[in-house]
Amino acid sequence: MSPLLKAVFLLLITLLQSLSLAAAATNLFIKSKAAYYPNSSQNGTSDGACGYRSFGANLNGGDVSAASALYRNGVGCGACYQVRCTRSDLCSDNGVRIVLTDSGASDGTDFILSQHAFAEMGQTADSGKSLLDLGWVNIEYRRVSCSYPNKNIQIKIDESSNFPNYLAFVIEFQQGDKDITSVQLCETVSSTCKLLDRSHGAVWAVVSPPTGSLSVRMLLNGGDADDDNSEEESWLVPANNIPANWSPGASIDSGIQMN
The missing domain is CATH 2.40.40.10 (RlpA-like domain)
Structure with a gap:
């Protein structure tokens, strides 16, 4: 084997070992x-x-x-x-x-x-x-990873909501191993979005919410419990919208799942 091929071979072995160690570390x-x-x-x-x-x-x-x-x-x-x-x-x-x-x-x-x-x-x-x-x-x-077979993400309108002045909801059946770190509420017609506050726990809320049919955008991040910035962020946009005449206690099937 030529010196060049030998060097490339050793480099590949080192890289594979590093990848194996990194993969093992995530499962510790x-x-x-x-x-x-x-x-x-x-x-x-x-x-x-x-x-x-x-x-x-x-x-x-x-x-x-x-x-x-x-x-x-x-x-x-x-x-x-x-x-x-x-x-x-x-x-x-x-x-x-x-x-x-x-x-x-x-x-x-x-x-x-x-x-x-x-x-x-x-x-x-x-x-x-x-x-x-x-x-x-x-x-x-x-x-x-969380797994809920045959279940899509559900958006549950919290009982504390008061149409049309205050909207709070919980995201249920959160699959995968990524965190939901931010949520936006958007007007379906104008695509104007508003960043929501985390009221407490998994409850997202907004005073004077937008009117009309509303869509939810969720920012997914990492999945490492010790480092919220461990992986690149990505937005998840449900296929189904919150109806214009939403009511407390209602559940909306998002039509999608988290990977």
């Missing part, structure tokens, strides 16, 4: 602790800080969680994580996939799971009961 587990809501029902809470209401209690089969640092002032709402406990005699290898729906902390834990999700980390139903008896466990976790 982070060590922490997890507890559970001691006074909750088996599923999640209907009054979580993300503002999902009853949707948050039953989302993902009730496998939901509160978090403190991962909540990120509401940006973390809707993010999914694989959480698995580390006791080999009780814990399964896969653990449980949870959706973040609330903010909360308990004695240095990163997650406060629903009782259902906490027990799901066990190898068996009996192991799950033993985990619940412990109250908290050492865990490891990583960010994963």
